[in-house]
Amino acid sequence: MYAIVENGNKQYKVEVGSVIKFEKLSANVGDKVELNVLMVSDENGVKVAEEAASFKAVGEVLEQGKARKVVVYKYKAKKNERKKQGHRQPFTAVKILEIVAK
Numbered sequence: 001m002y003a004i005v006e007n008g009n010k011q012y013k014v015e016v017g018s019v020i021k022f023e024k025l026s027a028n029v030g031d032k033v034e035l036n037v038l039m040v041s042d043e044n045g046v047k048v049a050e051e052a053a054s055f056k057a058v059g060e061v062l063e064q065g066k067a068r069k070v071v072v073y074k075y076k077a078k079k080n081e082r083k084k085q086g087h088r089q090p091f092t093a094v095k096i097l098e099i100v101a102k
Contacts, residue, residue, distance in 0.1 A: 005035040059094040
């Protein structure tokens, strides 16, 4: 059984026991979070829209962290113009505990 859940503007495929890195959530480590389900696929087939809205995915926050650094380097040729920037995107690692009907 798997489900497609949404978080912010993004959608993720989750299964029970999988660990997913979502964009930063305002939850502490050990907290339970409920995610909106858009689609569910199980042994009975695929459920979408109103049928899937009756499901929820429950997960536990494992960690709050930052991803690896992405280095952005811009320069203009022959102008002695250089700019180096780094960015680390914050994330929340969530372990999916169950996908159940509400």
